[in-house]
Amino acid sequence: MGYLYDPSDVELTGWQRIGNELEVIDAIDGWISPRLGIRFDLSGEQLELYFPDGKKFTNLKDASEQLLQEKQKLAQAEQQAQLEKQRADRLAAKLRELGIDDEI
Numbered sequence: 001m002g003y004l005y006d007p008s009d010v011e012l013t014g015w016q017r018i019g020n021e022l023e024v025i026d027a028i029d030g031w032i033s034p035r036l037g038i039r040f041d042l043s044g045e046q047l048e049l050y051f052p053d054g055k056k057f058t059n060l061k062d063a064s065e066q067l068l069q070e071k072q073k074l075a076q077a078e079q080q081a082q083l084e085k086q087r088a089d090r091l092a093a094k095l096r097e098l099g100i101d102d103e104i
Contacts, residue, residue, distance in 0.1 A: 001035060005047055012040060012047055 002022065003014045014025035016034075025031055029042040037052035049057040058066070095101075 001033065003040075007046065010042060010046055012042060014040070 001014070001016050003012060005012045012028050014028045014031060015022040016025050017023075028040060030039065032039045038057075039050040041048040041050065051057065
């Protein structure tokens with residue numbers, strides 16, 4: 001089995017081994033690879049690939065954007081945690097000033 005994709009024309013050609021020969025897969029849109037179980041979808045502006053469980057493959061651009069978003073969320077969470085720690089430290093100091101044990 002083999003596949004050739006031309007992204008400039010959104011053209012996918014596939015071949016399937018039948019006996020000792022490779023034959024062109026005529027209906028490639030929606031084709032599910034017998035060996036890999038992945039589905040090829042040409043209905044949009046670009047080729048989309050789907051895992052056997054139906055989840056879409058992530059392209060490099062989408063994966064990079066998702067990673068950047070996750071890094072931003074992590075940075076925000078770390079900043080929020082730092083602010084909460086500073087607040088807790090101030091409250092603990094105030095309690096100590098008032099003679100209250102903050103180690104309850």
